[in-house]
Amino acid sequence: MKTVHVNDITKEVKRMCIEAAYFLPEDVRRALENARENDDWQLSKEILDQILLNGEIARTEEVAYCQDTGMVVAFVDIGQDVHIEGGYIEDAINEGVRQGYEEGFLRKSVVSDPIERVNTKDNTPAVINYKVVPGDELKITIAAKGFGSENMSRLTMLRPADGLEGVKKFILETVELAGPNPCPPIIVGVGIGGTFDRAAALAKRVLMRSLDDYNENAFYADLEKELEGKIADLGIGPQGFGGKTTALRVMIDTYPTHIAGLPVAVNIQCHAARHKEVIF
Ligand code: SF4
Numbered sequence: 001m002k003t004v005h006v007n008d009i010t011k012e013v014k015r016m017c018i019e020a021a022y023f024l025p026e027d028v029r030r031a032l033e034n035a036r037e038n039d040d041w042q043l044s045k046e047i048l049d050q051i052l053l054n055g056e057i058a059r060t061e062e063v064a065y066c067q068d069t070g071m072v073v074a075f076v077d078i079g080q081d082v083h084i085e086g087g088y089i090e091d092a093i094n095e096g097v098r099q100g101y102e103e104g105f106l107r108k109s110v111v112s113d114p115i116e117r118v119n120t121k122d123n124t125p126a127v128i129n130y131k132v133v134p135g136d137e138l139k140i141t142i143a144a145k146g147f148g149s150e151n152m153s154r155l156t157m158l159r160p161a162d163g164l165e166g167v168k169k170f171i172l173e174t175v176e177l178a179g180p181n182p183c184p185p186i187i188v189g190v191g192i193g194g195t196f197d198r199a200a201a202l203a204k205r206v207l208m209r210s211l212d213d214y215n216e217n218a219f220y221a222d223l224e225k226e227l228e229g230k231i232a233d234l235g236i237g238p239q240g241f242g243g244k245t246t247a248l249r250v251m252i253d254t255y256p257t258h259i260a261g262l263p264v265a266v267n268i269q270c271h272a273a274r275h276k277e278v279i280f
Contacts, residue, residue: 006085008280016096017106020275021065021144025274035048072097072126076131110123144274148183152181152182153266158264184247187211188231191204193263195263206251211249211273
């Protein structure tokens with residue numbers, strides 16, 4: 001049995017909120033550089049240069065990479081042999097968000113009620129997802145999700161007869177409808193199967209995967225590559241100015257589903273793909 005104190009959780013969440021906002025992940029930076037090398041449209045190259053320069057300025061001057069510093073989504077993988085002491089884990093995470101957004105000078109973007117829309121002024125609460133896993137490790141991943149891209153995400157309940165072609169059509173249609181709005185180049189998270197809610201959760205969580213990795217299942221790895229090619233052909237390009245670098249990656253995750261359904265969720269992530277993880 002491992003014991004983790006809530007004060008340590010708060011400290012790490014605060015650190016991750018600040019670092020995620022300032023430092024673009026290495027895999028995203030590499031993918032942007034590769035795209036810059038491979039896109040033959042001059043305007044694409046120039047915009048990707050600007051995006052890379054923005055990342056470099058944010059890193060060296062320790063300022064936010066984008067003005068929309070997002071709503072925090074946390075994934076908590078808690079080993080069944082972990083004991084949390086000193087308080088409630090959810091309060092500890094929200095306190096880390098509160099301190100991180102204050103001390104990191106990050107924009108507070110959360111409203112307390114979706115209709116009344118009063119800013120909570122500390123970017124809390126986070127959206128927290130829990131998973132109980134075997135073992136005695138506690139892993140917390142946080143993502144700062146901007147809403148320019150979140151707003152372009154979609155979910156549909158296809159009929160089983162729509163099949164693979166229906167899935168591809170929905171994904172491509174979602175990217176095309178989004179156009180320049182989610183600040184491309186984007187990362188396309190796809191959840192297929194499960195239920196209405198599980199498909200959305202898969203689409204969100206798969207965005208935490210490294211951009212260097214393809215699906216472990218060869219069929220879905222091929223589907224990811226095929227969709228990447230088709231999205232490039234849409235010609236939206238970086239920031240919507242044309243070119244083939246519309247998506248850095250398509251990443252798919254799946255779950256068994258019901259005989260009568262085929263849920264598909266597409267969660268769009270902009271190139272400000274800010275996430276960090278810590279393991280206790
Ligand atoms: S979509 Fe992403 S890059 Fe664009 S404003 Fe929002 S957080 Fe920033």
